[in-house]
């Protein structure tokens with residue numbers, strides 16, 4: 001599968017193409033999010049319209065099979081990049097697509113001058129093992145939220 005992969009930049013002009021992939025992956029286990037295509041487009045399109053947005057899509061036989069995207073932010077001594085979304089089509093998972101996509105994305109980030117990439121994932125999510133295999137380590141912050149209207 002990896003041999004047939006290609007990569008392209010994701011931007012505000014083509015992000016809609018990645019919405020069905022995103023909806024299918026995150027509406028499936030373990031996330032079972034419940035996305036509509038409209039809400040997913042608002043999320044991904046919103047990210048893509050930000051000034052320091054950067055995204056890479058993975059294609060197999062011309063069809064989107066993976067995405068990695070997020071945005072940059074200034075820190076004291078460097079620019080950080082927050083990886084907001086990453087996924088691989090369910091049928092293509094476990095075949096090295098995510099690893100190849102992450103390698104491609106990290107090269108893009110280095111080229112753009114980013115010194116650190118960070119993300120948030122589920123404490124017990126299978127994705128955690130993927131990120132740890134890619135060299136990510138927990139850094140001690142606790143995610144917190146408060147609903148302002150009933151969830």
Ligand SMILES: CC(C)(COP(=O)(O)OP(=O)(O)OC[C@H]1O[C@@H](n2cnc3c(N)ncnc32)[C@H](O)[C@@H]1OP(=O)(O)O)[C@@H](O)C(=O)NCCC(=O)NCCS
Pocket residue numbers: 025086087088089092093094095096097098099100120121122125126127129130131133134
């Ligand atoms: C997480 C995800 C992006 C990984 O992509 P992938 O193509 O399935 O991963 P790869 O096949 O490239 O795996 C690379 C390495 O990561 C680790 N890994 C990947 N999935 C794993 C799993 N479910 N359990 C344990 N280790 C895993 C392994 O070390 C693997 O190397 P190996 O196959 O040589 O053992 C993909 O599975 C996915 O989209 N999951 C659903 C959406 C999601 O959870 N996204 C992240 C939300 S924060």
